[in-house]
Amino acid sequence: MYYFFFTVSAYLKENYQKQGSNYIKIINLSKQLNKKGRNGRVAAKKKVSLPKLCQQIFIDMQHPLHLFHYCPKCGSSDFGINDFKSKRCGNCGFVYYFNPLAATVGIITDSRGRVLVARRAKEPAKGTLDLPGGFCDSYETAEEGVRREIEEETGLRVKETQYLFSIPNRYVYSGMELHTMDLFFRCTVEEGHTTAADDVAELQWIAIEDLRSEDFGLHSISKGIEMLKAAAKAQKANG
Numbered sequence: 001m002y003y004f005f006f007t008v009s010a011y012l013k014e015n016y017q018k019q020g021s022n023y024i025k026i027i028n029l030s031k032q033l034n035k036k037g038r039n040g041r042v043a044a045k046k047k048v049s050l051p052k053l054c055q056q057i058f059i060d061m062q063h064p065l066h067l068f069h070y071c072p073k074c075g076s077s078d079f080g081i082n083d084f085k086s087k088r089c090g091n092c093g094f095v096y097y098f099n100p101l102a103a104t105v106g107i108i109t110d111s112r113g114r115v116l117v118a119r120r121a122k123e124p125a126k127g128t129l130d131l132p133g134g135f136c137d138s139y140e141t142a143e144e145g146v147r148r149e150i151e152e153e154t155g156l157r158v159k160e161t162q163y164l165f166s167i168p169n170r171y172v173y174s175g176m177e178l179h180t181m182d183l184f185f186r187c188t189v190e191e192g193h194t195t196a197a198d199d200v201a202e203l204q205w206i207a208i209e210d211l212r213s214e215d216f217g218l219h220s221i222s223k224g225i226e227m228l229k230a231a232a233k234a235q236k237a238n239g
């Protein structure tokens with residue numbers, strides 16, 4: 001046990017020396033991950049994988065379900081960390097897992113090779129550039145989701161969708177950090193006028209070589225833009 005804390009502490013001190021408050025949070029989290037023994041001493045009853053633990057605490061600093069204080073089934077306050085992605089009720093045994101939410105991103109290009117870019121009307125990253133898309137609804141396919149979002153946000157009707165790649169993202173909504181799995185689709189649309197609506201403030205067509213990934217406020221979209229630009233560059237180089 002001491003070895004465990006020593007290893008975690010040494011690793012954290014080395015990597016996070018400047019982030020004092022986060023360091024305390026991390027130590028508290030690592031303590032919570034192990035149940036308290038009879039004498040109040042922290043006993044490693046459950047094996048915790050150190051790389052996994054570090055991976056989680058270094059990325060998130062806080063457990064993804066830290067806002068959930070009570071068991072949603074029985075209301076008990078004995079709702080503790082089960083592992084890095086779940087909480088378990090000590091009273092009724094209910095386990096709640098935190099998994100990424102599916103979201104879609106539509107890449108629409110016109111006959112001149114320009115990409116349809118949106119400006120975000122709402123937080124997070126309000127005012128920054130974005131691509132049309134959004135969260136999938138229950139019972140719809142990702143293809144249906146991307147069609148619906150494009151229609152809602154741009155007024156354009158989607159003819160065809162082609163899955164390209166996925167990038168995980170984190171998205172703060174209503175004070176809670178949601179984790180998403182953003183699925184990128186190349187979309188062919190019917191001819192028509194674009195109308196910015198829903199959570200889009202304005203729409204514009206921008207040549208792919210003029211897109212700047214740093215203008216896109218969401219991490220996954222920014223990364224996706226970099227990938228699109230790299231693909232377009234490679235295609236151009238290959239003639």
Ligand SMILES: [Zn+2]
Nearest residue numbers: 071074089092
């Ligand atoms: Zn319960």
